[in-house]
Amino acid sequence: MPDTPGRARGLGALAAYVGGALGPLGGGIVAPLLPDMAASLHTTRSAAAASLTVYLAVFAGVQLVSGTLGERWGRRRTVRAAYLGYAAATLLCAIAPSLGLLLAGRALQGAANAFTTPLLIAGLAELVPAARLSRAVGTYASWQAAGLSLAPLVGGLFGEFSWRVAFVVVAVVSGLLALVPPPGGARAAVRPRWRALLSGRLGLLSIASFASFAGSNGLPFLVALYARDRFGTGPAQAGAVIVGFGLAGIALGPLWGSVAGRIGARRAAALGAVAVAPLVAAVGVTGHPVVLAVVWTATGAAASLLTVALQRLALDAVPDNRGGAVSVASALRFTGSAAAPLLWLPIYQRQHGAGFLAAAAVVLAVLPCVALLRDPAPPPPD
Numbered sequence: 001m002p003d004t005p006g007r008a009r010g011l012g013a014l015a016a017y018v019g020g021a022l023g024p025l026g027g028g029i030v031a032p033l034l035p036d037m038a039a040s041l042h043t044t045r046s047a048a049a050a051s052l053t054v055y056l057a058v059f060a061g062v063q064l065v066s067g068t069l070g071e072r073w074g075r076r077r078t079v080r081a082a083y084l085g086y087a088a089a090t091l092l093c094a095i096a097p098s099l100g101l102l103l104a105g106r107a108l109q110g111a112a113n114a115f116t117t118p119l120l121i122a123g124l125a126e127l128v129p130a131a132r133l134s135r136a137v138g139t140y141a142s143w144q145a146a147g148l149s150l151a152p153l154v155g156g157l158f159g160e161f162s163w164r165v166a167f168v169v170v171a172v173v174s175g176l177l178a179l180v181p182p183p184g185g186a187r188a189a190v191r192p193r194w195r196a197l198l199s200g201r202l203g204l205l206s207i208a209s210f211a212s213f214a215g216s217n218g219l220p221f222l223v224a225l226y227a228r229d230r231f232g233t234g235p236a237q238a239g240a241v242i243v244g245f246g247l248a249g250i251a252l253g254p255l256w257g258s259v260a261g262r263i264g265a266r267r268a269a270a271l272g273a274v275a276v277a278p279l280v281a282a283v284g285v286t287g288h289p290v291v292l293a294v295v296w297t298a299t300g301a302a303a304s305l306l307t308v309a310l311q312r313l314a315l316d317a318v319p320d321n322r323g324g325a326v327s328v329a330s331a332l333r334f335t336g337s338a339a340a341p342l343l344w345l346p347i348y349q350r351q352h353g354a355g356f357l358a359a360a361a362v363v364l365a366v367l368p369c370v371a372l373l374r375d376p377a378p379p380p381p382d
Contacts, residue, residue, distance in 0.1 A: 013127045013136060015180035016120040019083075020140045021147030022177065023113040026090060026170045027055045028151030033163040040163065043099045051106045053338075058110030060334040067118040067327025071192040075119045075323065076181045082115035083178035087171040094167035118327035121315060123182025125322060134265065137315065138257020138308045142250050145304065149246030152239075192321035201373060202317045202325050208269065208369040209310055209329045210336035215363035216276050216303040217333075218340030220245060222359075223283060223296055226352060231289045241289055244297030249304040256305040257312070265312040266370050272306030273366035280363060284356030306366065307333075313373065 030037065030051050038048040070078040089108035096102040121140060128136040158166035223245075224238040233241065260268040279299040286292040314329035315322055340359070348355025 009127045011180060012182060013124065015177060016124055016127065016182055017140055017143040018173075019079075019116055019120045019177050021143040021150075022086075022170070022174060023059070023117050024144055024147035025151045025154060026086070026109060026113070026174075027052070027059070028148055029155035029166050029170060030163075031152045032156040033159045033166060036159060036163045037102070041096070041099045041102060047099055048102075051102060054103050055106045055110040055113075056334060056338055058107045059114050060331045060338065062111045062114035063118060063327045063331035063334070065327075066114040067122070068192050068194060068197065068321055068324035070115055070119045070327075071122070071321055071323040075123050076183060079116050079119050079123075080178045080181040082112045082119075083174050083181070086112035086116070087174040087178070090167050090171035090174060094164045094171065114327070118330055119323045120182055121311065121326045122322035125315065126183045131261070133315070134261030134308075134312050135254055135257035137312045138253040138255065138260065140253075141257070141304065141308045141311060142253025145246050145249030145253060149243065149250060192324055194324075196318050196321050197324050197328055199318060202314070202328060204369040204372055205310060205314050205317055205325075205329050206332040208366040209314070210332040210339075211362050211365040211369075212273070212276075212303070212306050212310060212336065213333045214336035214340050214343060215359040215361075216280055216299060217307070218337035219280065219283075219344070219356075219359060221341060222344055222348060222355060223292070225348070226284065226356075227289060227292060229352065230286075231292075233289055237289065241293045242296060244293055245300030245303070248297050248300035249307075252301055252304050253308060256308040259305065260309045260312050265309045265316075266373050269306055269309035269313065269370045270367055272302055272304075272309055273363055273370075275302035276306055277360040277363045281353075281357050281360040284353035306363075310366075313370070 030048075034045050034048045034051075037051070038045045041048065086109055089105050089112055092108065093102055093105035096105055121137065124136045124140065125133060154169075155163075155166050158169055220242045223242050227233045227238040227241045256268070256272075263271075276299060279295060279302060282295050283292065283299065286295055310329065310333075311326070314326045317329070318325040343362075344355045344359050347358050
């Protein structure tokens with residue numbers, strides 16, 4: 001590890017954590033603002049909702065290449081440029097006079113975010129002692145969960161003034177983060193190779209990442225739908241039922257990172273999958289909204305362990321191209337989340353419990369994937 005002063009490393013790690021929250025926050029901040037955006041831009045709510053899809057689709061797609069490109073260009077300058085690009089794209093959203101320009105801004109936001117998320121995680125390896133890296137990855141995951149969970153609240157608060165103000169605030173935060181990019185210069189002598197990403201290890205992790213999000217993290221829409229169909233809850237009550245999933249991730253991320261460091265990330269991932277699958281299946285047979293909220297919160301706790309463990313494994317999958325490996329695995333996670341409605345809604349509409357049972361079965365696909373992996377050598381003590 002480079003001889004970086006401890007205070008600078010601490011500031012860099014904190015900036016990475018905040019940067020980890022920025023992407024989910026900026027992506028989900030529009031959720032409570034859709035009616036206001038539609039009215040302001042003279043379009044329909046359905047059309048305004050495309051701003052969510054465009055962001056996530058571009059974010060997932062660009063991540064297939066962003067990590068490797070960032071490692072080649074240098075993490076530091078790539079992330080700084082990405083933050084500035086994210087700020088500019090967000091300001092475009094704030095001033096957009098039409099839906100077309102808003103969607104263009106959202107697509108640019110997603111592309112810029114694809115160059116920050118994987119490189120920030122990779123940068124932690126140079127900011128945090130090896131023995132504490134798993135906990136740092138867990139902390140990063142908790143900040144991501146915080147950004148995702150708080151996005152509707154933050155959007156709603158600033159939306160009381162104007163939906164455009166919400167975008168301006170996100171742009172300012174992104175501009176400030178550009179002042180503290182992660183370490184890592186351009187690698188001209190030994191350039192990260194694309195071919196290195198075509199490894200069996202990363203392939204297995206990509207499948208596991210897709211399965212984990214398709215079968216758990218991508219299900220809040222289905223849980224909210226079940227709450228309304230089964231118990232007749234309103235939108236606010238349905239939102240209260242599902243919020244515990246994200247809160248569990250916020251609270252437990254650092255703990256799960258320590259667990260993964262202690263027992264090995266491969267075992268932690270298997271433990272997470274074994275816990276998540278029955279809990280997802282149980283969601284579809286709950287008979288009271290309070291029980292549903294408790295079961296879904298427990299699912300969030302277990303899913304957080306699974307996510308942290310898989311992120312830790314991805315960080316070691318291709319040592320010469322950490323950013324590229326994390327980037328590809330992250331792309332598959334979000335692809336799984338985007339695929340969840342297409343996969344489970346048709347089954348759910350035929351029989352509610354069957355939709356959750358099918359999702360649970362997909363989570364179990366994580367087990368053979370991680371069983372074929374080997375844990376990296378344990379880190380040396382501090």
